Amino acid sequence: VAKTSLSSPPWPEVPKLPDPVEEAKYHAEVVQKVNGMISAGEYGRLFAVVHFASKQWKVTSEDLIMMDNVLEAECGDRIRLEKVLLVGADDFTLIGRPLLGKDLVRVEATVIEKTESWPKINMRFWKRHNYQRKKIIRNPQTVLRINTIEIYPCLS
Amino acid sequence: MVVLSAARWIRSRLTDRFWRKQEVLKYARHFRGRKNRCYKLAVRSVRRAFVKSTKARAEKKRVLRALWITRIGAASLEHGLKYPVFISNLVKSQVELNRKVLADLAIYEPKTFKSLAALAQRRRQEGFLAALGDGKEPEGIFSRIVRHHY
Numbered sequence: 001v002a003k004t005s006l007s008s009p010p011w012p013e014v015p016k017l018p019d020p021v022e023e024a025k026y027h028a029e030v031v032q033k034v035n036g037m038i039s040a041g042e043y044g045r046l047f048a049v050v051h052f053a054s055k056q057w058k059v060t061s062e063d064l065i066m067m068d069n070v071l072e073a074e075c076g077d078r079i080r081l082e083k084v085l086l087v088g089a090d091d092f093t094l095i096g097r098p099l100l101g102k103d104l105v106r107v108e109a110t111v112i113e114k115t116e117s118w119p120k121i122n123m124r125f126w127k128r129h130n131y132q133r134k135k136i137i138r139n140p141q142t143v144l145r146i147n148t149i150e151i152y153p154c155l156s
Numbered sequence: 157m158v159v160l161s162a163a164r165w166i167r168s169r170l171t172d173r174f175w176r177k178q179e180v181l182k183y184a185r186h187f188r189g190r191k192n193r194c195y196k197l198a199v200r201s202v203r204r205a206f207v208k209s210t211k212a213r214a215e216k217k218r219v220l221r222a223l224w225i226t227r228i229g230a231a232s233l234e235h236g237l238k239y240p241v242f243i244s245n246l247v248k249s250q251v252e253l254n255r256k257v258l259a260d261l262a263i264y265e266p267k268t269f270k271s272l273a274a275l276a277q278r279r280r281q282e283g284f285l286a287a288l289g290d291g292k293e294p295e296g297i298f299s300r301i302v303r304h305h306y
Contacts, residue, residue: 098252123206
């Protein structure tokens with residue numbers, strides 16, 4: 001058929017998806033390979049994306065995190081960060097939908113420091129109305145150090 | 157003799173005027189021109205500086221989000237996807253990474269970002285097939301909604 005403006009639909013041609021049976025085989029192979037790699041320990045440094053204190057952090061081992069709130073844990077307490085969204089190494093990444101299982105990843109952190117922030121100044125001023133308000137705000141802050149990120153070979 | 161009332165011929169004088177002015181001037185020391193030395197000019201400049209910093213704290217959140225969106229868009233274009241396509245398909249695949257983390261991954265973990273782009277592309281194609289095929293083809297694998305029990 002000659003190619004005219006109405007000979008083909010206006011949306012782009014969608015390529016057909018691969019055969020579901022073959023896809024399932026391929027997926028199982030990939031999962032087995034990654035499981036083997038994890039159990040053999042053939043990964044270097046792991047990074048994880050953790051949801052904590054209503055923020056998401058991209059985290060590795062031995063790095064510091066500072067949050068703008070109080071944590072009900074004493075200095076020196078070991079904490080396990082659940083709610084891991086993503087874990088990756090050099091050769092593979094495990095993406096959670098939306099979270100990864102607790103039996104798959106373990107992220108441990110220690111509370112290092114609980115201080116207040118530097119005194120921030122909040123000022124409001126309207127000109128020609130003799131209105132100014134000045135307030136000094138000190139937020140409590142907590143510093144955590146991420147000790148380890150571990151993964152266990154329980155993929156299926 | 158017993159004194160019951162304070163002596164009335166002593167007037168109170170302001171003795172720490174210098175330090176009250178220093179409290180304001182210390183915030184103006186890095187300014188340009190006479191407003192880092194002269195109190196009258198410094199008061200006005202310091203007040204404007206405080207007000208601007210207060211407003212900037214609310215604006216910083218907007219600015220950073222726009223920056224992350226630009227970076228994610230640029231990185232997804234390198235993999236052949238546009239930003240709205242990328243984000244909408246990631247959300248439909250139940251991956252809830254925020255823009256800050258996606259921008260960091262695009263900079264520091266290019267392989268991970270490439271896999272996320274591939275995931276978004278695959279979900280997009282499954283969406284097209286579901287919309288155009290009208291229920292005759294099997295459902296896509298990546299469009300399945302996962303329900304967890306934690």
